[in-house]
Amino acid sequence: xxxxxxxxxxxxxxxxxxxxxxxxxxxxxxxxxxxxxxxxxxxxxxxxxxxxxxxxxxxxxxxxxxxxxxxxxxxxxxxxxxxxxxxxxxxxxxxxxxxxxxxxxxxxxxxxxxxxxxxxxxxxxxxxxxxxxxxxxxxxxxxxxxxxxxxxxxxxxxxxxxxxxxxxxxxxxxxxxxxxxxxxxxxxxxxxxxxxxxxxxxxxxxxxxxxxxxxxxxxxxxxxxxxxxxxxxxxxxxxxxxxxxxxxxxxxxxxxxxxxxxxxxxxxxxxxxxxxxxxxxxxxxxxxxxxxxxxxxxxxxxxxxxxxxxxxxxxxxxxxxxxxxxxxxxxxxxxxxxxxxxxxxxxxxxxxxxxxxxxxxxxxxxxxxxxxxxxxxxxxxxxxxxxxxxxxxxxxxxxxxxxxxxxxxxxxxxxxxxxxxxxxxxxxxxxxxxxxxxxxxxxxxxxxxxxxxxxxxxxxxxxxxxxxxxxxxxxxxxxxxxxxxxxxxxxxxxxxxxxxxxxxxxxxxxxxxxxxxxxxxxxxxxxxxxxxxxxxxxxxxxxxxxxxxxxxxxxxxxxxxxxxxxxxxxxxxxxxxxxxxxxxxxxxxxxxxxxxxxxxxxxxxxxxxxxxxxxxxxxxxxxxxxxxxxxxxxxxxxxxxxxxxxxxxxxxxxxxxxxxxxxxxxxxxxxxxxxxxxxxxxxxxxxxxxxxxxxxxxxxxxxxxxxxxxxxxxxxxxxxxxxxxxxxxxxxxxxxxxxxxxxxxxxxxxxxxxxxxxxxxxxxxxxxxxxxxxxxxxxxxxxxxxxxxxxxxxxxxxxxxxxxxxx
Numbered sequence: 001x002x003x004x005x006x007x008x009x010x011x012x013x014x015x016x017x018x019x020x021x022x023x024x025x026x027x028x029x030x031x032x033x034x035x036x037x038x039x040x041x042x043x044x045x046x047x048x049x050x051x052x053x054x055x056x057x058x059x060x061x062x063x064x065x066x067x068x069x070x071x072x073x074x075x076x077x078x079x080x081x082x083x084x085x086x087x088x089x090x091x092x093x094x095x096x097x098x099x100x101x102x103x104x105x106x107x108x109x110x111x112x113x114x115x116x117x118x119x120x121x122x123x124x125x126x127x128x129x130x131x132x133x134x135x136x137x138x139x140x141x142x143x144x145x146x147x148x149x150x151x152x153x154x155x156x157x158x159x160x161x162x163x164x165x166x167x168x169x170x171x172x173x174x175x176x177x178x179x180x181x182x183x184x185x186x187x188x189x190x191x192x193x194x195x196x197x198x199x200x201x202x203x204x205x206x207x208x209x210x211x212x213x214x215x216x217x218x219x220x221x222x223x224x225x226x227x228x229x230x231x232x233x234x235x236x237x238x239x240x241x242x243x244x245x246x247x248x249x250x251x252x253x254x255x256x257x258x259x260x261x262x263x264x265x266x267x268x269x270x271x272x273x274x275x276x277x278x279x280x281x282x283x284x285x286x287x288x289x290x291x292x293x294x295x296x297x298x299x300x301x302x303x304x305x306x307x308x309x310x311x312x313x314x315x316x317x318x319x320x321x322x323x324x325x326x327x328x329x330x331x332x333x334x335x336x337x338x339x340x341x342x343x344x345x346x347x348x349x350x351x352x353x354x355x356x357x358x359x360x361x362x363x364x365x366x367x368x369x370x371x372x373x374x375x376x377x378x379x380x381x382x383x384x385x386x387x388x389x390x391x392x393x394x395x396x397x398x399x400x401x402x403x404x405x406x407x408x409x410x411x412x413x414x415x416x417x418x419x420x421x422x423x424x425x426x427x428x429x430x431x432x433x434x435x436x437x438x439x440x441x442x443x444x445x446x447x448x449x450x451x452x453x454x455x456x457x458x459x460x461x462x463x464x465x466x467x468x469x470x471x472x473x474x475x476x477x478x479x480x481x482x483x484x485x486x487x488x489x490x491x492x493x494x495x496x497x498x499x500x501x502x503x504x505x506x507x508x509x510x511x512x513x514x515x516x517x518x519x520x521x522x523x524x525x526x527x528x529x530x531x532x533x534x535x536x537x538x539x540x541x542x543x544x545x546x547x548x549x550x551x552x553x554x555x556x557x558x559x560x561x562x563x564x565x566x567x568x569x570x571x572x573x574x575x576x577x578x579x580x581x582x583x584x585x586x587x588x589x590x591x592x593x594x595x596x597x598x599x600x601x602x603x604x605x606x607x608x609x610x611x612x613x614x615x616x617x618x619x620x621x622x623x624x625x626x627x628x629x630x631x632x633x634x635x636x637x638x639x640x641x642x643x644x645x646x647x648x649x650x651x652x653x654x655x656x657x658x659x660x661x662x663x664x665x666x667x668x669x670x671x672x673x674x675x676x677x678x679x680x681x682x683x684x685x686x687x688x689x690x691x692x693x694x695x696x697x698x699x700x701x702x703x704x705x706x707x708x709x710x711x712x713x714x715x716x717x718x719x720x721x722x723x724x725x726x727x728x729x730x731x732x733x734x735x736x737x738x739x740x741x742x743x744x745x746x747x748x749x750x751x752x753x754x755x756x757x758x759x760x761x762x763x764x765x766x767x768x769x770x771x772x773x774x775x776x777x778x779x780x781x782x783x784x785x786x787x788x789x790x791x792x793x794x795x796x797x798x799x800x801x802x803x804x805x806x807x
Contacts, residue, residue, distance in 0.1 A: 032073020272300025574613015583617025
């Protein structure tokens with residue numbers, strides 16, 4: 001129980017660690033790698049870093065060396081970046097099912113009984129012949145009836161799509177993630193394979209051994225969520241965990257317990273150090289020949305390597321083992337500064353062989369967490385109570401666990417918020433989960449149960465069952481806290497790149513001041529002020545109205561920003577299954593990029609999930625000024641979330657009808673064209689038809705999912721429908737085809753929110769033909785990604801898509 005405290009000399013040494021010369025150069029290499037994705041932010045970060053080093057009077061000629069290393073990082077990353085997949089084959093564009101022959105490269109169990117399988121050497125055979133695909137094919141197998149082996153051949157009869165995600169500016173770039181992983185395509189199957197299948201395969205010795213170990217785990221663990229924990233902890237297989245369990249763990253702020261990483265390597269290392277303690281307990285004189293710390297390292301090494309193999313050499317586990325390896329080597333060499341020097345050596349080795357790892361979120365979190373612990377824990381260590389009685393030792397241990405978690409999260413905070421757009425300040429559950437998992441569930445129930453399964457199944461089942469019961473108890477505690485409102489989660493401002501640099505400069509300033517280095521702290525003031533000026537300047541611009549049609553796949557979300565900064569959201573996208581929340585994953589994070597979680601006006605055209613699904617998250621987590629709809633509230637769980645949010649956040653829903661005008665800002669109004677009070681029709685045909693007007697000039701028409709009857713009602717309303725931009729009704733479907741509407745609106749351009757290779761084939765061919773005949777340019781989110789239109793005060797507008805196409 002005293003391990004954290006006894007090792008305070010490792011992470012608790014007072015003062016700031018100095019850096020060796022080569023360590024000072026490494027950040028320049030990292031900035032160079034990052035510059036292939038974020039050029040301006042990386043150059044700014046490099047300039048700030050170089051300025052600080054110059055102010056500290058570094059060795060002569062170092063600036064030129066830093067520039068050279070920055071360039072080396074940039075070009076090495078470009079060289080390592082896999083090539084793009086190339087143009088889409090015709091059979092793929094036509095959504096044709098093809099015969100796929102490939103080889104399994106890797107298998108990963110995902111929550112909800114899914115397998116994520118990467119296929120290599122992919123050859124597709126269709127109506128146009130055989131096509132060899134570049135890169136990996138990401139095969140999601142839902143509810144599989146068997147588990148393949150790496151190297152096994154497979155034959156599938158499926159549709160193959162490009163591995164394209166939601167392309168919106170300022171948020172996580174799935175397309176770039178797939179590219180650095182060399183994943184070019186994706187496909188999906190559910191249940192037993194009806195055509196083709198896995199070909200016969202004779203696994204090698206190690207594959208058989210790993211498969212046997214997995215069977216031993218599954219045969220002796222209870223069929224509960226507690227039992228599902230052990231495949232996740234021991235092998236990284238989260239196949240048996242439910243989405244509800246994973247979400248509950250996330251809300252508790254302990255998601256790291258499920259991702260095989262440094263925490264789990266630490267658990268394994270604790271077993272090695274426990275064995276070293278046991279050896280000393282039996283034979284105390286052994287420490288005279290080999291000190292306990294060194295013995296612990298040597299006993300841990302084979303266990304860690306075995307765990308790395310059992311966990312299938314996942315990148316996060318490889319990184320953690322690499323760090324442990326360097327820390328162990330430094331400790332055996334009687335070197336100090338274990339965390340700092342070990343971290344730099346590990347980062348250098350990883351980036352030398354895999355420079356694109358720097359874009360991996362797991363890599364970023366690992367490095368920042370260790371850096372936060374190394375830099376901040378000495379400050380918190382001073383707060384631990386003194387004393388040697390058992391009670392004080394227990395308090396010190398649990399406080400040390402909490403302080404380590406706080407130190408890590410200080411460094412992680414802006415990166416976590418940038419990636420997820422929410423804050424869940426529930427660190428106290430680390431005090432429960434980390435010791436319980438590290439001291440009991442994993443070493444005693446997990447490792448002990450696995451070892452016992454080879455000699456005594458009854459004992460193995462008892463150990464696994466005890467661990468499962470403990471985990472389920474912890475989950476029940478978390479769930480009770482959630483139901484009692486004690487698990488807060490807040491939508492948060494997502495920092496821009498200037499904010500990130502300011503945050504870490506402020507952390508450096510605080511650290512220097514805490515360590516009495518006032519002169520060095522002064523060097524950070526100038527870059528802080530410059531970055532603050534850049535950030536403030538970015539908030540000012542000419543008066544303009546901006547419309548962003550987000551890429552939410554086969555759904556729709558429109559965001560309007562007024563000349564005075566008001567924000568209006570029309571629909572929130574949705575419609576991607578029960579486990580994907582469009583609001584939490586896409587719309588919410590995009591809205592808080594450089595903004596507070598606030599929406600002044602929220603319109604819902606109708607209650608279909610592909611328009612309303614993402615709004616539930618906004619109603620729950622954002623400050624909403626006004627909520628408008630046609631009176632149609634979504635069905636099912638989404639509707640329940642709406643109703644609960646209305647009550648908890650005191651939101652008054654307002655029903656709109658034809659003729660009403662909502663003033664968004666002085667001169668900027670939203671006019672309601674449809675439905676009339678007495679209109680009767682389907683849910684789609686009752687959609688709101690909205691018209692945005694600025695200083696008397698009609699800018700934009702938003703038409704929801706209107707079909708024929710609704711469109712006819714709009715045309716017969718007798719109201720002015722003209723606008724520069726028309727968002728096509730019902731995503732451009734054939735059912736909403738209306739030459740009369742296109743003529744009456746007479747837009748310069750038409751937009752459609754629809755998914756790439758969507759199964760409805762939106763936009764319908766006859767809609768495209770008619771728009772072309774009327775010389776109306778058509779743009780879709782399927783082709784362009786997010787589409788933005790900016791109107792200046794003189795009424796002119798500029799069209800820009802996320803892939804930088806301009807009109």
